[in-house]
Amino acid sequence: MFFSQAKSQTIPNLQSQQTQKEIQDTDVLIVGGGIAGASLACALSSSQYFDTKDHSSQKLKKIVLLDHTKLPSMSAYREDSQNLSKDKRIPEPRVITLSPNSLRFLRSIGVLQKCNQKFITEFHDMLVYEEMGNAYMRFGSQNRQQSSMIQFQEYLMKNLLFNEEQRQVFEESQSHMGASVENNHLLAGLVERTQELNKCQILQRKVVKIEVPKSQSEKPIVELDDGTLIRAKLVIGSDGEKSKVREEFGIRASGYSYGQNGLVCTVRTIRPNTIAYQRFLRTGPLALLPLWDNHSSIVWSCPPELSKDLIDVSEDKFVELLNQALQKSSDHSLMGQIPDRVLKRNTFELPPIIDKLETKRFAFPLSLLQSENLAAQRVALIGDAAHRVHPLAGQGMNIGLTGVAYLANQVVQAKKCGLDIGDYGNVLSDYERKENINAKMMISSIEFVKASYSGRIYGSERIADSTLGVLRNVFIDLIQTSNIAKYNFMNYASGNLNHPITYEWQKN
Numbered sequence: 001m002f003f004s005q006a007k008s009q010t011i012p013n014l015q016s017q018q019t020q021k022e023i024q025d026t027d028v029l030i031v032g033g034g035i036a037g038a039s040l041a042c043a044l045s046s047s048q049y050f051d052t053k054d055h056s057s058q059k060l061k062k063i064v065l066l067d068h069t070k071l072p073s074m075s076a077y078r079e080d081s082q083n084l085s086k087d088k089r090i091p092e093p094r095v096i097t098l099s100p101n102s103l104r105f106l107r108s109i110g111v112l113q114k115c116n117q118k119f120i121t122e123f124h125d126m127l128v129y130e131e132m133g134n135a136y137m138r139f140g141s142q143n144r145q146q147s148s149m150i151q152f153q154e155y156l157m158k159n160l161l162f163n164e165e166q167r168q169v170f171e172e173s174q175s176h177m178g179a180s181v182e183n184n185h186l187l188a189g190l191v192e193r194t195q196e197l198n199k200c201q202i203l204q205r206k207v208v209k210i211e212v213p214k215s216q217s218e219k220p221i222v223e224l225d226d227g228t229l230i231r232a233k234l235v236i237g238s239d240g241e242k243s244k245v246r247e248e249f250g251i252r253a254s255g256y257s258y259g260q261n262g263l264v265c266t267v268r269t270i271r272p273n274t275i276a277y278q279r280f281l282r283t284g285p286l287a288l289l290p291l292w293d294n295h296s297s298i299v300w301s302c303p304p305e306l307s308k309d310l311i312d313v314s315e316d317k318f319v320e321l322l323n324q325a326l327q328k329s330s331d332h333s334l335m336g337q338i339p340d341r342v343l344k345r346n347t348f349e350l351p352p353i354i355d356k357l358e359t360k361r362f363a364f365p366l367s368l369l370q371s372e373n374l375a376a377q378r379v380a381l382i383g384d385a386a387h388r389v390h391p392l393a394g395q396g397m398n399i400g401l402t403g404v405a406y407l408a409n410q411v412v413q414a415k416k417c418g419l420d421i422g423d424y425g426n427v428l429s430d431y432e433r434k435e436n437i438n439a440k441m442m443i444s445s446i447e448f449v450k451a452s453y454s455g456r457i458y459g460s461e462r463i464a465d466s467t468l469g470v471l472r473n474v475f476i477d478l479i480q481t482s483n484i485a486k487y488n489f490m491n492y493a494s495g496n497l498n499h500p501i502t503y504e505w506q507k508n
């Protein structure tokens with residue numbers, strides 16, 4: 001367990017520099033232009049309440065997005081689509097799977113429309129299986145059509161619980177399981193759309209210091225690496241796991257290292273892959289996610305020593321090890337798959353064979369992190385700065401985007417009502433409450449799944465296999481027999497039920 005440091009030393013008073021240096025004012029200063037920060041910039045820019053009409057009196061726009069790295073541009077993805085045939089382009093190794101609600105949110109801010117549709121891959125099936133038994137769960141849209149129980153449940157939900165808007169959103173969320181897209185492609189789309197809306201200034205700068213105000217009405221002053229001082233009504237920490245904003249505002253975070261790295265790369269399969277696969281191995285989960293044509297993305301979570309070995313071995317050996325890990329039969333032949341034997345309904349499908357490694361292999365250390373507060377007076381945290389989870393369910397950014405949608409809704413609503421957007425009591429506390437519930441629910445589910453696939457209990461593989469393994473295989477067999485159980489499990493696990501139904505920037 002670790003606790004991130006809250007700032008302890010006193011910093012020179014930036015306000016006293018006011019006489020020597022001009023301070024520029026803005027409404028919202030977003031620190032960190034990853035997917036979380038750029039999505040917030042784009043969502044706020046989509047509302048009519050952030051127009052900067054009085055350009056003369058204000059040097060900065062009402063929204064400022066800062067990142068010390070150069071943000072990607074769409075030209076790479078567009079050139080590819082025009083000058084290269086689709087099959088010549090190899091997907092980048094960092095890929096993200098987005099839930100139907102994250103896609104709806106990105107569509108509402110005009111970002112998906114900016115991206116190159118050829119390189120966004122929808123998938124309709126997900127198959128979870130394991131090395132320590134034969135039990136598996138296959139989720140897919142066919143579960144919904146096959147079950148009269150699901151149709152009855154949906155009838156009740158639609159007619160007794162949902163209004164028209166909720167019905168539409170629900171229907172949309174059921175049309176597919178999600179889509180995969182390269183991180184930088186999505187980020188490039190976000191940057192381009194934000195620039196097009198022309199309400200946000202994007203600066204390539206690093207935050208070095210923040211003077212946090214002592215009184216409620218004062219505003220924080222942020223110092224950038226070129227000495228620029230910016231005063232904002234609201235500062236957003238979207239600066240990732242080691243958030244400087246979180247530290248400067250004295251917000252503590254706790255968590256622990258999973259003792260695993262996430263190895264990512266792109267591979268080629270001998271036929272197109274249409275299913276999102278996740279296999280739980282004793283050393284950690286391995287995911288094979290569909291991309292366009294015969295490309296798939298790999299996320300292999302395993303102990304750091306193994307990930308180093310997997311990066312050091314030759315490309316051919318790596319492909320062989322990958323195929324082995326995905327294809328070899330379980331070493332407990334009797335455990336699991338009882339429903340298939342009884343119901344004679346085998347929906348298990350092995351992934352296609354991988355025949356080529358197409359990119360470099362990269363490894364990222366994996367950890368759980370939860371910030372103790374998600375907001376305070378004049379500050380809110382989003383994305384990995386607020387919470388970071390294991391990539392096993394591909395939910396990290398999806399949780400983050402739900403948070404961005406909550407916060408953007410709250411800030412736009414406050415603007416509309418003439419409230420102070422940085423006020424914790426009237427504005428930000430609502431965001432904190434909603435996001436806390438959503439994140440805690442999702443994080444506890446991910447931790448539960450991770451623990452239930454643990455390859456060792458008290459350091460022993462035998463105990464894990466004989467007790468946990470049997471229980472898990474029986475439980476999964478039970479879920480697999482029931483379409484309605486799978487359907488509800490999937491709707492809960494993908495966060496389909498928590499995302500906002502309406503977006504403030506779409507209202508007049």
Ligand SMILES: Cc1cc2nc3c(=O)[nH]c(=O)nc-3n(C[C@H](O)[C@H](O)[C@H](O)COP(=O)(O)OP(=O)(O)OC[C@H]3O[C@@H](n4cnc5c(N)ncnc54)[C@H](O)[C@@H]3O)c2cc1C
Pocket residue numbers: 031032033034035036037066067068069095096097098205206207208238239240241244262263264299364382383384385391393394395396397398399400
């Ligand atoms: C292997 C792996 C696979 C994953 N797969 C999925 C998936 O399939 N689906 C999913 O939903 N999630 C997935 N995730 C999680 C997802 O990638 C992260 O949650 C997401 O990228 C976090 O985005 P962010 O914008 O919050 O932070 P970041 O991407 O970390 O961005 C932070 C930004 O802040 C900038 N910054 C930092 N400090 C400063 C400073 N002082 N001044 C200015 N700028 C600063 C950095 O340059 C950076 O651009 C995965 C994660 C891993 C590790």
